[in-house]
Amino acid sequence: MASCADILRSEFPDLDGEVFAYVTGILHGSGADFESVDELVEAVGELLREVSRDAKDDGAIREICQRLFNTLQLDEGRAQRCSQVLLDAPIQLSQITDGYDASVDLLPGLLLKRGQTSMVNAKKLEKAEARLKAKQDKRMERDSLKSSGPLVLEEASASQAASKKETRMESSGKNKSYDVRIENFDVSFGERVLLAGADLNLAFGRRYGLVGRNGLGKTTLLKMIASRSLRIPSHISILHVEQEVAGDETPALQSVLECDTTRESLLREERNLTAKVNAGRGEGTEGARLSEIYAKLEEIEADKAPARASVILAGLGFNAKMQQQTTKEFSGGWRMRLALARALFARPDLLLLDEPTNMLDVRAILWLETYLQTWQSTILVVSHDRNFLNAVATDIIHLHSQRLDTYRGDFENFMKIKEERLKNQQREYEAQQQYREHIQVFIDRFRYNANRASQVQSKLKLLEKLPELKPVDKESEVIMKFPDGFEKFSPPILQLDEVDFYYDPSHYIFRSLSVSADLESRICVVGENGAGKSTMLKILMGELAPVRGIRHAHRNLKIGYFSQHHVDQLDLNISAVELLARKFPGKTEEEYRHQLGSYGISGELAVRPVASLSGGQKSRVAFAQMTMSCPNFYILDEPTNHLDMETIEALAKALNKFRGGVILVSHDERFIRLVCQELWVCENATVTRIEGGFDQYRDILKEQFRKEGFL
Structure with a gap:
């Protein structure tokens, strides 16, 4: 089989000597790093197309790269078979360095003597080499992660200032109060500080709700x-x-x-x-x-x-x-x-x-x-x-x-008081800023006036004594967007007709189940655990086949599925960026980061191991993965689990703006009211549509409780 050099000479007989040296150097120096012909095309294809005298098109260049890739794969196989012999051979470093000319300058990817003019576009060479180096660095980083053994996650820790009074009372056994007072404490997760100088007072008999954004440390506390x-x-x-x-x-x-x-x-x-x-x-x-x-x-x-x-x-x-x-x-x-x-x-x-x-x-x-x-x-x-x-x-x-x-x-x-507090804080800050500016104008005007020196000093002292107020630290708004996959399909879009299903013939999950949905549907499925909600979703998706009856789905229907066990489907040992790269290869890191950023996973969160993210952050990674292929219909099983309230609101807005169909299972009353127009109740081996929506369903449950003596 022809070598890479032979292929280059035959396909590019007029190839510049420097480019020839550069390309062959890349192929033989980094050939083992190319996992696909696409990577090889990305590394040298553009350069070969630029220097081709007979103006080869993309298809011809790709075909040549395919031949080069096949040759490299064959050479790699031979090298692996001979590796033991080659490694056993002594390497004489002195012989290598003896032939090295110190007067030689390094240019991108090849050696040129001083004074020699290159016919190659140096910027294109630098760009090609930079792409290759980035690819090699990424692979080395991944390999080092694999070789470092099992992933070790950071641990949480807490510290607290000691109170002599509390210590004395505790040791004497005199403290009989059931109130909890934890003062001046810090909580960290690895190097990240979650709480600093915080106080927590819990009065006995009261019920406290702890709220805050995902990843701030609620579970850790x-x-x-x-x-x-x-x-x-x-x-x-x-x-x-x-x-x-x-x-x-x-x-x-x-x-x-x-x-x-x-x-x-x-x-x-x-x-x-x-x-x-x-x-x-x-x-x-x-x-x-x-x-x-x-x-x-x-x-x-x-x-x-x-x-x-x-x-x-x-x-x-x-x-x-x-x-x-x-x-x-x-x-x-x-x-x-x-x-x-x-x-x-x-x-x-x-x-x-x-x-x-x-x-x-x-x-x-x-x-x-x-x-x-x-x-x-x-x-x-x-x-x-x-x-x-x-x-x-x-x-x-x-x-x-x-x-x-x-x-x-x-x-x-809490929401009302917090908003009022923030408004008051901002008003106080703005008023103080105006007051500071007013005093500063006086100081600047009369700073060098001897007759006003005492007044200027007085104003300066006044500025120093003013408490330093801070502007309102507003939390960034959570924004989620589901890319539209809307096309007008002729109905039916998704339908189950007289479906029977069971795992065990002695226990039917569904009998004669008939439901349908279209691209305008906003349907919520409710019912007791074990009633078959998740099973019905899997039948709708085609993951489970009916025992009897028919499932019909439009040929152009593309379903995005969010499982309530979505964390089990994520590789926790790699970063969110790498997760998307493996699932959807061929895109740039910037595209993966942009996709994750659309769901609040940005900055260093995108490159941290998924295992180190909070439950809500893992859910956002799952959303980013689910929407990457732009489905036109979403089936969501408990999508709000682990999400903070701001993200739930953003998810509801995103689903309302999405131009496609939605069927979801949820128990979050507010989320259901924000999104869904239809309510399906799963019970007694069938599904019933409730006309009165969630209010009617809640009334039905309360009536059942009264009959059972719970209310």
């Missing part, structure tokens, strides 16, 4: 409190609902009852003592101890515990049969509900909840709102659900600018 990295009196019990319950042979109801360790310990001791007495192995003191145990069990109302646990489980969606199933039989989402049920049953002094509504359907959220309104101890909850916060929170804590600001009242009240 909860973890620091739960791990007691921040000082909290030891007599205050803390429960953080973070991880799902482990799957084992324990029935769901028993798993919840076991949270009450006092009750479990007393019952265990009662069983042991009773067994001793019945076996005749007693020592005579068992009767008195049993009387004490029965008194304590009566005091803590131990007999009512199973009923209380059952009510909590039922409210969270566990029917009587499910309550007797072992925990290992439940999926991760249901085991997270179990973790929440255990926390509610245990009734800690400080309950920490991180996005509790993410794992719940609308029915369970409505029940949880009602249940928490009568909670006796303290709650600190991170949530993006405005309606949930309005129903539950007595106070709002706003995390921003590395500090915490507390507001009395629900979320709507």
Whole structure:
């Protein structure tokens, strides 16, 4: 097979000697770095086209590059087979340097002696070499990341100024208050400071909603409190609902009852003592101890515990049969509900909840709102659900600018007061600026007037004493945009006709299901967990085939899908830019960055490992990936999970402006009201369209609660 040099000589017989030396140097020096013919065309194709005397077109140049690429691949294979022999050969560096002429200057990609004039466009050579160097640097960076072993993520840490008074009270055991006061503390994540000199005061019995933008440290703060990295009196019990319950042979109801360790310990001791007495192995003191145990069990109302646990489980969606199933039989989402049920049953002094509504359907959220309104101890909850916060929170804590600001009242009240505060702050700042300018004019006018010297000095001192007010630090607006893929298709666009579906023939998920959507649709699917919402979405997309019935989709329909488990589909060990480059090769880094920037992943966020991003930031990466191919129809499964409120508002606006169809599953009431025009209720193996929208659906759920005795 001809060498690269032979191909160049035959195709470009009049090729300038310097260009020939440059191109062959690139091919033989970096041939192993070319992963495709496109990369080779990008490196030398433009240069070859410029110097071609017979004006070869793009197709001819690409064909030549293909031959060069094939030759390089063959040479690489030979080199790998001979690598052991070549490496064993001694390398005489002195022989190499002896032949080097120190009077030679380096030009882009080749050697030219001083005084020699190049016929080549030096700028084009520099540009070609710069492209190649950037490609090589990127590959080296990726290879070094792979060779560095498993990804090690930064860790969160907290520090706090010590108070002698609190330390004394804690050590003496005199502190009986259940209020939480954490003063002058810092929280960091790696080198990034999340909170600096912050104060957090939680009054016992109040319910606090913690809000703020994605990535500012809300979840990290909860973890620091739960791990007691921040000082909290030891007599205050803390429960953080973070991880799902482990799957084992324990029935769901028993798993919840076991949270009450006092009750479990007393019952265990009662069983042991009773067994001793019945076996005749007693020592005579068992009767008195049993009387004490029965008194304590009566005091803590131990007999009512199973009923209380059952009510909590039922409210969270566990029917009587499910309550007797072992925990290992439940999926991760249901085991997270179990973790929440255990926390509610245990009734800690400080309950920490991180996005509790993410794992719940609308029915369970409505029940949880009602249940928490009568909670006796303290709650600190991170949530993006405005309606949930309005129903539950007595106070709002706003995390921003590395500090915490507390507001009395629900979320709507917080928004009003915050806006008023910001307006007042801006007015005070502008008034002070005008006052400063007025004084400065006087100083500048009479600075060199001896008769006014004392007045000027007085004004200067006045300026120094003025408190330094800062302008309002407005949070940047979140903007999302879904590229339009709108074309006028003749209906039907997407349709299911008399569809039956099951995973197990003994249990139908759907019977005779008939639904349809078009490019103007804004449909929300609601229903209890396990009713088949996600399954229906997968049938609509064609991922699952109906057992009976027909799925029809227009031939030009291009669906973008957002999964509620979208994080599982992202490679967490690489950056967001590299993620898009792998999924959609052939574009520039600037194009990938622009796409990510459209969803709020800009600057250093775009090049950090995806694993180091917050939950909301990972969701934005998933949106950027989903919209890269410009679908004309979106199917979104719980798209608001992990997003902050500003991003949810931006997502709603983007969907309303999008010229195409949308079907989504969501439990966020405000988001549903902002976006959807149709409501489909998934229940009893079919889907029902509710004419009255979300208001009617909410009324139906409340009526069910009343019948079941929950309200």
